[in-house]
Amino acid sequence: MDRQPGTIRTPDQRLRIFVSSTLKELAAERVTARAAIERLHLAPVMFELGARPHPPRDLYRAYLAQSDVFVGLYWERYGWVAPGEEVSGLADEYLLAPRSMPKLIYIKESAHREPRLVELLDRIRTDDMASFKYFTEPAEVGEYVEADLAILLAERFALGQVTTVADVDEATTARSGLPAPLTELIGRATELDTVESLLRDPAVRLVTLVGAGGIGKSRLAIAAASHVADAFSGGVCFVDLAPVHDETAVLATIAGALGVRDTGDGSLEEKLVVAIRDRRVLLVLDNFEQVVDSAPRLAALLVSSPGLTVLVTSRTRLRVSAERSFEVGPLRLPVPGRPTTAEHVLAAPSVALFTERARAVKPDFQITDANASAVASLVTRLDGVPLALELAAAKVRLLTPAAMLERLDRLLPFLSGGLRDLPDRQQTLRKTIEWSTQMLGEDEKQLLATLGVFEGGFSLEAAEAVYSPGRGTDTLSVLGTLVDNSLVRQEDRVARSYFSQLVTVREFAREQLEATGRLAEVSELHAEYFSRLGQQAERSLEGPTQREWMSRLADDNANLRATVLYFLSTGDVDRAARFCWTLYVYWWVGGRLGEVRTWMTRVLEADPPVSGFTRAVALYFTRAIGFWEEPAGQVLPGLVESAELFRAEGATSGQALALVSVALARLASDVPDMQGAEDALETSLDLFRKAEDNWGQAMVLVALGRTALLSGNVPAALSRFRGSLALAEEEQDELSETIALHHLGVALAFQGDMDNARTAFESSLTKSARLRHDDGIAYGLEGLIVTAVSSGDIQRAGVLTGAAQKVREETGLYNAPTFAFYQPWVDGVLAGEGAGVFESARAAGRALSLSQAVDYALPPPLAPVNKQSANA
Structure with missing residues (x-):
């Protein structure tokens, strides 16, 4: 992609998606389109994101010239035609888009379009580079744009078609677990080659990029990881450790980034090993210096996972065996003594970076012979530290390089000390930050500190x-x-x-x-x-x-953790417990109950003893997630006490939820207490009804249905599951719907109604995939194993079994008691002549990615109806 010097540039180096529409008429649709584009780590190019000093027409024409994909949103208005122009800006944007540019067109249903818009849409329909769909709600736009761009990128922007360093970062990042780089990597070609060589070397398992803050370690790490992504078939995962200050939370943060659930049902370290032991994975750990004491745990993970390579950024070395450290220094400065012409100064990477960042805020900024000397002195004064250069470049809108240098020289010697124990480059950056704040107003200074x-x-x-x-x-x-x-x-x-x-x-x-x-x-x-x-x-x-x-x-998980730790550090365990209780569903669905159990263990150990409600919450969180690990005799008393404390506090829903866990613990006993479990669940259901809590009722009905199945009463189970589904649909709670649908499928399978069972399992799997609910996806795949076996499709059953097992292992969802009703069907296959076919297919299923497994399991979607043809 050729970028001409001096053009108006978007402030990033990602694949650009130009969004065209009337602004006010389709404001909501523009928001959802932008969000969809950013979810794919692409850059939305939109008028409202543009640089204000430029005339609107010049701005969108310049942005369009730099874009890679055209997205058009149309409804009723043709748009304003400026004086002296023959077409509106809306039409002009489409007409100026290169014929070879892919165009995704989305048309909002309406019977009242302006005539010139009808003409424009008729023209667009004849464009063989344009695809178009109709929609009615803004949310549909987001879904269409995300899906269509993902397909388009896979077809048109293969890595082999990309030629520049920045573009390689873009294409690879869009397919990996790396954050999309917001800026072009400048002046790091040698460092990039070295780090890439280290990561590709099978003998190198741990690489640490060491350097001062703001030196560019993270940006280099992202670029290097994106370059070598092809060598890691198991994926690349980026973990930002900046908000982590407690080394005990390091593994939980890594697990969250890898999609491994910390459900508290076993060692998280063991789960991580299981999740990555058979995969070739690159783990990028950013900002490791503040949790460097956890380095031995990282080393242990490397020993247990032969396919794992780790790339770390840190201000200090980890000092563990097998570490290969690489010092990241500042960008090269202009050569002293050479003529300070624009040509010579621009050859220095530090100047190139300053210029790039300056253009993000002042698009017409140029290095000239007149300002070259001041710029050279400025970047030298800042030691070539990338973040310091960026902070200075942000002032270009207000100050010339010469004025900036004058202020910098005057202020830096007088800024506060206390930095003598820091490396020179770190002192440079810290003083540059202070210099930046000296130019702020008092409100800005106070807000910055507050943040x-x-x-x-x-x-x-x-x-x-x-x-x-x-x-x-x-x-x-x-x-x-x-x-x-x-x-x-x-x-x-x-x-x-x-x-x-x-x-x-x-x-x-x-x-x-x-x-x-x-x-x-x-x-x-x-x-x-x-x-x-x-x-x-x-x-x-x-x-x-x-x-x-x-x-x-x-998004706020680090702040939620900080809130709990603040309450615990101040001894306010009551607020800690209440806060955790309000977010119960978040901790549960998000797979974070293991960390909550750690916090609530501290609550139970508090002195003096805690209040009744707080103890009820802490007992619940520390007992309810482990009833399958420990004998019921150890967890059941705590759960019973939790339910009783909730009752005494008048917390009806809390009591009801605790009773569900009491029932499950009774069922998990060596000798299951069926009657005791059913009594607890019936009481729970009655309490949730009194509290008018439909979500709770839906959950209890599923548990009662499972109890009925264990007793062999399939009709009763069907009734319970249908009742749960009805409540979930009434609440429009898709997660509860997936759970009810899966269990309904199980009961139908036990009844021998395989056609309807398949429909229920497919519906549950579809919803789970849309919710990105890994546990639901595993359950859906497992349900379809039964219908495949029943139809005689042994190969399909094997593929689904391997895929489901892989999902559970890679997400850590294998210790908790899964409703593995499919096993008897699998055992029947393994005992027969089809065992060999099944095992070969199971191996093939384990090679599928999550999305591939879902695509394999579900029937192809029906072709969309062309509404224009249908209405003709």
């Missing part, structure tokens, strides 16, 4: 909650100034803006917060905000907004 309380990132609402109380300040405007100065970064998460800080900036901000004596006050505001968020989420996690809230809470 140091966040872990991982934050929403605008969260920033307002910790900064704005009693101030009467427009937080958004102040935050915008910090974004403009590269001290805060912004991205979109679906329809929400989300913000983050680089580790070094966040450390500086937190130090400022401590220095002002406000850390305790702001930490309390932080905890109060997330406590309120938990209360909002509690019921929202049990209905149609579950996916939205799971995603939102996952």
Whole structure:
């Protein structure tokens, strides 16, 4: 992709998706399209994201010239035709798109289109590079754009077609677990080659990129990992350890990134080994310096997993066996003594990086003979440290390089000390950050310090909650100034803006917060905000907004952890327990109950003894997730006590939920107590009904149906499962629907109704795949094993069995008691003549990826109806 110097550039180096539509008419659709594009780690190119100093027509024409895919959204309006123009901007965007550019067209249903828009759409339909679909709701646009772009990328942007270093990063990142690079990698060709060679060497298992903060370790690691992704058939996984300060949480963070669930049902380290032992995996661990004491655990993981290679970024070496460290230094500076012409200065990577970042905020910025000397002196003054260069470049909109250099020379010698124990390059960066803040207003300085309380990132609402109380300040405007100065970064998460800080900036901000004596006050505001968020989420996690809230809470997971740890550190175990209880569904569905159990163990050990409700919660979290690991005699008393404490506190739903676990523990005993379990479940169901908790009722009905199946009463089980499904559908809770559908399929299979059982299993699997619910996917695959065996398709049954086993192993969902009803059907095959075919197919199934397994299991979708033809 040829990028001409001096053109208006988007502030990234990813594959660009140009979105064309009228702005106000399709505002909601533009938001969902943008979110879909960013989920694929691509760059949305949209007018509202553009550089304001340029005329609108010049802006979209320049952006369009740099784009790779055209997405058109159309409804009723043709758009405004500017004076002196013959077509609207909407039509102009389509007409200017190169004929060879792929075009994805989405048309909103309407019977009232403007005539010129009808003409434009008729023309688009004759374009053999355009595909088009009709939609009615904004959400459909997001689903269509994400699916169509994924297919298009697979077909058109194969790695072999990409030629530049930046483009290799783009294409590979879109297919791996790496974050999409927001910027072009500049001046690191030699380092990149060296690190790539190390990672491709089978004898090298652990590579550590060592260097000062802001030196560019993370960016180099992402580029190197993307270059070698083809060598790791098991995938590349990026883990940001910046928000992790407790070494005990390191494995949980790695597990979460790998998709391994920390359900508390066994050693997490063992689960990680099982998940990756047969895979060729590259694990990229970013910002390891603050958890360096956990390095021995990492070394142990490498010993147990022969296919694992680890790439670490850290300010210090890990000092474990097999480590190969690589020092990442600053970018090369202009050669002293050479003429300071634009040509000579631009040859230095430090100047090239400064220029690139400057153009992101001032697109017409150029290195000229007139400013070359000032730029050369500026980058030299900043020691070629990439983050320092970026912070300085952000000032280009307001200051010339000469003015910037003058201010820098005047201020740096007088900035606060206390940095003599830091390496020279780290001192340079810290002083540059201080210099950047010297140019801020008082509101911006205070907000920057306040933001140091966040872990991982934050929403605008969260920033307002910790900064704005009693101030009467427009937080958004102040935050915008910090974004403009590269001290805060912004991205979109679906329809929400989300913000983050680089580790070094966040450390500086937190130090400022401590220095002002406000850390305790702001930490309390932080905890109060997330406590309120938990209360909002509690019921929202049990209905149609579950996916939205799971995603939102996952974004804030580091802050949720920080909230619990804050409560525990201040001895406020009651608030810790209540907060964890409000987010029960999030911890459960997200596979995070193992970490919650650790926290609640600390609650039970608190002195003095805790309140009744707090003890009930802590007993539940520490007992309910382990009833299949330990004898019922060890966990059952705690669960019974938990239920009784909830009852005494008037917490009806809590009592009901605890009774479900009491029942399951009774069933897990060496001698199952069927009657005791059923009594507990009936009481639980009655309590959930009194609380008008449909989600709870749906869960209990599934448990009662399973009890009926264990007793051999299939008709009773069918009734329970259908009742659960009806409640889930009423609540529009798709997760509960998948659970009910799967169990309904099981009962139908036991009844011999394989056709309807297959329909139930396929529906459950479809919903689970849409929810990205790994446990549900495994259950769906397992259900279809039975229908395959029943139809005599041994090969299909084998493939599904291997795929299901792989899903469970790679997600750590194999210790908890799975409802493995399919095993008798598999045992029958293994005892017969088809055993060899089955085992060969099972091996083939284990080679499938998750998406391949789902595609294999489900029937092909029906071809969409062409509504234009249907209405003709």
